[in-house]
Amino acid sequence: MLIRTVDPFIWLIRAFSTSTLMIMSCLYGRVRPFRSYNYLTKHFYAHLLMTVTNAPCKINVSRKEHTLEAAIAGDWVLDAQTPALEAVLTQLGDGSDIKRLVFSTQGLGRWDSLLMTELIRLVDYGEKQGIKVDITTLPEGIQGLLSLVYAVPERAGARRQETKTPWLEIIGKGGMRIYKDSQATVSFVGETALSIFALAHGQARFRWVDLWRYIQDCGPSALPIVSLISLLVGLILAFVGAVQLALFGAQIFIADLVGLGMTREMGGLMAAIIMSGRTGAAFAAQLGTMQVNSEIDALKTMGFKPMEFLVLPRMLALVLIMPLLCLYANLMGIIGGALVTVSFFDVSLVQYMDRTAAAVAIPDLMIGIFKCGVFGVLIALAGCMRGMQCGRSASAVGDAATSAVVTGIVFIVISDALMTVMCNRLGI
Amino acid sequence: MAAPFLIIKDMTMAYGDFVIQRDLDFTINRGDIFIIMGGSGCGKSTLLMHLIGLQRPAKGDVFYGEESLWQADEKTQRRILRRTGVLFQSGALLSSMTLSENIALPIAEHTSMGSQRIRELVSYKLALVGLAGFEDYYPSEISGGMQKRAGLARAMALDPEILFFDEPSAGLDPVSAKLLDDLIRSLRDNLGATIVMVTHELASIFAIGTNSVFLDPETKTMIAYGPPQKLLAESKDPKVIRFLTRDKAESQTPTATKIQEMSDV
DSSP: HHHHHHHHHHHHHHHHHHHHHHHHHHTTTSOHHHHHHHHHHHHHHHHHEEEESOOOOEEEEEEEETEEEEEEEEEEESSOOOOOTHHHHHHHHHOOOOOOOEOOOOTTEEHHHHHHHHHHHHHEEEEEOEEEEOOOSSSSSHHHHHHHHTTTTOOOOSSSOOOOOOOOHHHHHHHHHHHHHHHHHHHHHHHHHHHHHHHTTTOOOOOOHHHHHHHHTTTTTGGHHHHHHHHHHHHHHHHHHHHHHTTTGGGGGGGHHHHHHIIIIIIIHHHHHHIIIIIHHHHHHHHHHHTTHHHHHHHHTTTTTIIIIIIIHHHHHHHHHHHHHHHHHHHHHHHHHHHHHHHHSSOOOOHHHHHHHHHHHHHHHHHHHHHHHHHHHHHHHHHHHHHTOOOOOOHHHHHHHHHHHHHHHHHHHHHHHHHHHHHHTTTO | OEEEEEEEEEEEEETTTTTEEEEEEEETTTTTTEEESSTSSSSOOOOOOTTTSSSOOSSSEEEEEEEEEESSSSSHHHHHHHEEEOTTTTTOOOOSSSSSHHHHHHHHHHHHOHHHHHHHHHHHHHHHHHOOOOOOOGGSSSSSHHHHHHHHHTTTTOSEEEEEEEEETTTTOOOHHHHHHHHHHHHHHHHEEEEEOOOHHHHHHHHHSSSSEEEEEETTTEEEESSSSHHHHOOHHHHHHHHTTTHHHHTOOOOOHHHHHHOOO
16 A cells, blocks of 8 residues: 555656756756757767868968968868967957968868858958958869859948847837837727628628638537536536535535526636637737738738728627627536536535526526627637738747737736626626 | 769659659759759659658659668768758748848757857858848848848858759849859859759750759650750750740741640640
8 A cells, every 4th residue: 555655756756857867968968958969969970970081270371571371271161170360360460561461272171161251251351451362372162252252242231230228218119019009909999890880881891601611610610629618617616616515515506606607707708718719819820821921912902801801700700609609618617517516415416407597597698698799809809900910920920829819818808807897886 | 073963763753642743864963053944833843852851752762972862761861961952932031030040040050160150150151142241130121032042041051062942033033033043153163062953944044054854744754854955956845945945936836836736735
């Protein structure tokens, strides 16, 4: 018996020590895990690379009056240990009377970009010091590459300086960003309202087949995850309440707690949060990718309004489907509650059903469904807005999806709080 | 100069049961600027994918020198492919990284150079393609032609022995396209690299191509193999001639015969 209880601990300790070792080895391999992997492969291949032995690369300088001759020898290939150029550079530095720099390459073996970068350093430095650099004695290939490098002069003002922004500016910019963001949100809501108006007048143009597809995506395809989460939430609610209620022998009132909790609040909220993560993010990613591929521009040139063509069917689909999802989530939650109450707390299924029917009135159900409809609008709004605002790169699409979920959940929770307070004041 | 570098042996390319090209058999010599040409949808880009190890041939093999690419185990394959550089059609720069980070990525992965040295190397590569000073720009901030050249700089990051280009001049104006051609040729001359290019840009084909293969979508195999100029002068195949002359040879004949011939093909 003792061994039985100790066994898991041993496994836990083993797992812990193994993972610590792995993390340590990652840190040793210069922190990044994939770095350490490369470190290994590099050494694995070391013997293959070593089959070609490299002559060490050298640079020797000799001066004749005002001319400095740099003799380059050996194999100048990447990964080779390069000699310090500083010796040459100091000879060329301030106060020297050298007027010309020439090269000799008798002993030069194989070469690649390594030699080129070093030569460029020399040439640049020489030019800065007003020394004539004579490259005509270099091999033809090197001369060709050097002339390519200097063929296109650096465009003036192209290079970027790294600037440090003061903290006040960072705060100010943050504030401006929030201001602009809320402006964009308001204008997006306005545009959406206008396109709904156009729809009501029968002027909005979009493909009805799109609407059906989005309804399929948001509704039936989401049922498994909604079932699971709602069932578990009902189960959890029942357990939380049961501990307290059982103290008074009032287990039967678990049905009240679960029934009211699910219908008024949790059913809709859970469905909304699932849909925000599932569908809101998908909308943002879809529209964002369309933005990246210029598909939205293409639609505009064909005379479609993106707000009507893309946003409206998505929003309609969510608004239509969310109340139904809410209803379904309520049912699953109540079943979850019943599972717990019937199997652990000595209440019969009929009793539970009876009690639930007595506790939950139609207004409770309607409040939950209405809330969920509002959440649907907000999720679609957040998803589509972030998608339409998306930049034109792969990472921008990711940002749009993330931001859609964050915005969606913030909207949901704020609006839920507002509606709950309102219902409370109105006495429903 | 005429040492074989890349040998394609009896290769068949297919997606599942759908054969794209069969019985491909040709050799790319060291120092060549080799053109893969053919009409749209004949499998040019797919052939490129097979050469750079992204797609396994249904039959046959690709040899880098003596070494087989597709018989080799994963480690050998990676070592072979380290000698190659690829420029994708749209540049395929990673959009969340600056140009210098893009180019430094393969260098940091495969060498043990310090960050200062890598920075110098990156600046050199960018200067080589005429983008000096653009280190800290994101791909989305520069024009398409510049993206393509930056992609070239990344393809050359590790001094590859062979460079693959997928339609390098697509989407470029004629002047930029010519500049890119000149750049490619001078890189070949100066670095001694071998170039394999997928293109249907006639100007490029005749200007820089030293050898070529023509893929035909109808018969699903290669129907011509040789230097482009020679193909133009000597080929008997009307499809090849029509491609290489932009259909000019046909347009001199009356329309009726042209339609007749097209339906024959």
